[in-house]
Amino acid sequence: MSQERIYKVLLGPVVSEKAAAAGEAGNQVVFKVAADATKLEVKAAVQALFDTKVEQVRILNVKGKTKRTRYGLGKRSDWKKAYVRLEQGQDIDFAVAE
Template identity: 70%
Template sequence: MNQERIYKVLLGPHVSEKSAMSAEAGNQVVFRVLPSATKLEIKNAVEKLFKVDVVDVRTVNMKGKVKRNRFGLSKKPSWKKAYVSLVQGQDIDFAVAE
């Protein structure tokens, strides 16, 4: 895998109630990823960037919602998220230490 691609695959963490519950229950972390990213690319990117061992990667294509505004209907863009399961005892901390 290309070194540049590693830094482009992960767009950022996805923080929600559901992702927080999966982090507590199943030792998982949720990321927003490129729509063209494969499971193997996501696994390699997480292992190299965060220095953790990945057990499993599950991906979900999220359809863009249709919203109503003063001009009529508009559609939000579709995106992809990845549930990354880590080895027991490992964790990724997104809080910035100052």
């Protein structure tokens, strides 16, 4: 996989209560990924960018909600997220170093 594709696969971490619970319980990290990303691409990108070992990747499509606005019905965009299980002893720290 090219270096350019590695940077396009991972769009950012998902920060939510469910993602935090998954991280504490099962040594997992949740990422928002590109809509056309595969499990193998996500695994390669995480291992290359964060220098960690990945045990398992689960990907799911999140359907955008239909919302009612004053102009009628609108729809939020669909997106894809990946649950990445790291091997025992591995960790990803998102804290910004100054």
